[in-house]
Amino acid sequence: MTALPPPPAKKLGLVIDLDTCVGCHACVTACKGWNDQGYGVPLSDQNAYGSEPSGTFLNRVHGYEVVSGGGPAEIVNFPRSCLHCDNAPCVTVCPTGASYKRAEDGIVLVNEDACIGCGLCAWACPYGARELDAQAGVMKKCTLCVDRIYNDTLPEEDRVPACVRTCPTGARHFGDLADPESAVSRLVAERDGYDLMPELGTAPVNKYLQPRPKGAAEARPLAPLLDVRATGLAGWLDRLLERL
Amino acid sequence: MHPAPSVILFTTLSGAGFGLLFVLATGAVAVFGLEAFLLWGLGYLLATAGLLASTFHLGRPERAMRAFSQWRTSWLSREAWAAAGALLMLAPVALAAVSGGGLPPAFGLTGALACLLALLSTGMIYAQLRTVPRWNHWTTPALFFAWALAGGTILAGLPYAAALLCAALAVLQLFAWRSGDRRFAARGHTLATATGLGSRGVVRSFAPPHTGHNYLMREMIHVVGRRHAAKLRTLALLLGAVIPAILVVALPSSLPAHVLAFAVHLAGAFAARWLFFAEAEHVVGLFYGAR
Numbered sequence: 001m002t003a004l005p006p007p008p009a010k011k012l013g014l015v016i017d018l019d020t021c022v023g024c025h026a027c028v029t030a031c032k033g034w035n036d037q038g039y040g041v042p043l044s045d046q047n048a049y050g051s052e053p054s055g056t057f058l059n060r061v062h063g064y065e066v067v068s069g070g071g072p073a074e075i076v077n078f079p080r081s082c083l084h085c086d087n088a089p090c091v092t093v094c095p096t097g098a099s100y101k102r103a104e105d106g107i108v109l110v111n112e113d114a115c116i117g118c119g120l121c122a123w124a125c126p127y128g129a130r131e132l133d134a135q136a137g138v139m140k141k142c143t144l145c146v147d148r149i150y151n152d153t154l155p156e157e158d159r160v161p162a163c164v165r166t167c168p169t170g171a172r173h174f175g176d177l178a179d180p181e182s183a184v185s186r187l188v189a190e191r192d193g194y195d196l197m198p199e200l201g202t203a204p205v206n207k208y209l210q211p212r213p214k215g216a217a218e219a220r221p222l223a224p225l226l227d228v229r230a231t232g233l234a235g236w237l238d239r240l241l242e243r244l
Numbered sequence: 245m246h247p248a249p250s251v252i253l254f255t256t257l258s259g260a261g262f263g264l265l266f267v268l269a270t271g272a273v274a275v276f277g278l279e280a281f282l283l284w285g286l287g288y289l290l291a292t293a294g295l296l297a298s299t300f301h302l303g304r305p306e307r308a309m310r311a312f313s314q315w316r317t318s319w320l321s322r323e324a325w326a327a328a329g330a331l332l333m334l335a336p337v338a339l340a341a342v343s344g345g346g347l348p349p350a351f352g353l354t355g356a357l358a359c360l361l362a363l364l365s366t367g368m369i370y371a372q373l374r375t376v377p378r379w380n381h382w383t384t385p386a387l388f389f390a391w392a393l394a395g396g397t398i399l400a401g402l403p404y405a406a407a408l409l410c411a412a413l414a415v416l417q418l419f420a421w422r423s424g425d426r427r428f429a430a431r432g433h434t435l436a437t438a439t440g441l442g443s444r445g446v447v448r449s450f451a452p453p454h455t456g457h458n459y460l461m462r463e464m465i466h467v468v469g470r471r472h473a474a475k476l477r478t479l480a481l482l483l484g485a486v487i488p489a490i491l492v493v494a495l496p497s498s499l500p501a502h503v504l505a506f507a508v509h510l511a512g513a514f515a516a517r518w519l520f521f522a523e524a525e526h527v528v529g530l531f532y533g534a535r
């Protein structure tokens with residue numbers, strides 16, 4: 001049913017730290033790698049080795065430049081995947097019931113066997129989190145790695161989303177955002193975690209953390225090296241050549 | 245948004261079809277025999293041709309029947325019900341008109357209501373999307389009604405109703421364009437709110453997440469062709485409303501004359517519907533630094 005469930009007691013989601021993300025795209029690759037062989041149809045590529053490659057991904061990393069005043073430009077790497085919104089507009093528009101939000105943990109999923117590939121849910125999502133797979137003709141989106149996080153056959157430390165597990169800088173955190181005592185909720189409280197496009201009223205579960213303020217740029221550490229005074233024979237040559 | 249030909253065809257043709265079926269169902273024109281057969285047949289043809297075209301843009305058209313399941317929440321599902329319902333409910337009315345019999349007006353009126361519901365649902369599919377500010381407004385369903393009913397009255401040969409509806413359509417369409425042009429900015433969606441980085445300074449897209457195209461960019465970001473928008477708007481108004489209004493009033497009433505006026509109107513409707521998609525900007529474009 002594409003009616004939204006009552007607010008779930010558990011809200012599993014991600015907290016993405018823009019301070020530590022280095023934009024390496026490891027989460028993009030890990031996400032594609034895991035979800036290519038797990039939940040639902042594979043994430044197809046078209047013309048992968050041609051001049052205009054295109055493919056389905058559930059997670060993408062943008063790079064933004066922020067300029068303020070006369071200061072140096074700041075580069076912010078910005079991962080973008082489904083935010084598992086509480087008030088998910090993608091769910092209610094679906095004509096087939098393929099899109100749904102789970103009552104038990106708030107994860108938003110697509111039942112690919114029921115999806116007709118009309119694309120309306122992707123139109124309804126403000127965050128570009130849904131991509132219609134060009135080969136299978138069904139809608140793909142982040143599953144919050146539902147086939148990892150509850151998977152008893154995996155070692156304990158692997159029962160987190162692939163993107164979280166792989167991130168080399170620990171910029172992606174996974175947990176229950178409805179529990180104020182969880183590590184992710186404390187992180188959000190400490191660092192003023194925020195919503196993307198809050199004016200649209202989607203009430204995302206995932207939160208983002210601002211880059212921490214950086215100090216003023218340090219004096220250039222290599223500057224002294226530019227002012228080397230030659231001594232001895234080299235100094236004599238230097239002075240001689242200067243005079244010529 | 246990408247102006248997919250299948251969706252443009254579907255919405256204009258089936259819109260006009262349901263507009264015509266509505267007019268016939270209300271009994272506003274008394275047609276019998278061959279004329280009834282031609283007009284009702286045209287209404288059914290347009291409505292079903294449009295519905296068929298709409299399945300071409302589905303990823304899995306063979307599962308289209310599943311779209312009937314979520315009428316409680318989804319406008320797309322409601323559209324499926326209303327459209328199928330109207331076509332089924334009006335079949336006996338059409339047969340009665342063709343064979344010269346008569347049915348109590350209640351039959352026609354319920355079918356007419358279903359036609360209106362189908363048009364409303366189509367409009368609401370677009371109007372409900374807060375992600376596309378240009379569409380997210382009452383003018384969207386109003387426009388779907390106006391185009392459909394203008395087309396329907398032209399074809400049915402109601403000259404004065406058609407001329408009046410064409411005038412209303414022109415005013416509404418102008419208003420929708422003008423108010424729509426400002427809505428994205430007025431809603432305040434920017435790259436700053438999309439990324440939440442606005443408090444730090446001016447945000448600019450620096451490195452896109454992928455070098456090639458993807459579904460999002462193909463579907464939601466359409467920048468080519470907007471250049472000719474002003475010309476196309478004039479064309480849409482002239483062909484869609486002004487010329488057909490003059491034709492229906494000036495030409496002596498006959499089916500060929502109505503069809504001629506309708507053909508001109510349809511060309512205008514295609515132009516307007518192309519603009520409806522091509523000019524609509526989705527907020528996801530902000531992430532890509534493009535709209």
Ligand code: SF4
Pocket residue numbers: 081082083084085088089090091108124125126127128129130141202
């Ligand atoms: S981010 Fe998009 S796809 Fe995910 S729940 Fe929110 S609206 Fe739906």
Ligand code: SF4
Pocket residue numbers: 093094095096097098099110114115116117118119120121122138139
């Ligand atoms: S594309 Fe599939 S999941 Fe999305 S709205 Fe259409 S049927 Fe539902």
Ligand code: SF4
Pocket residue numbers: 030031032034035058059081082141142143144145161162163164
């Ligand atoms: S949670 Fe899983 S599916 Fe979602 S972005 Fe991360 S790796 Fe991809």
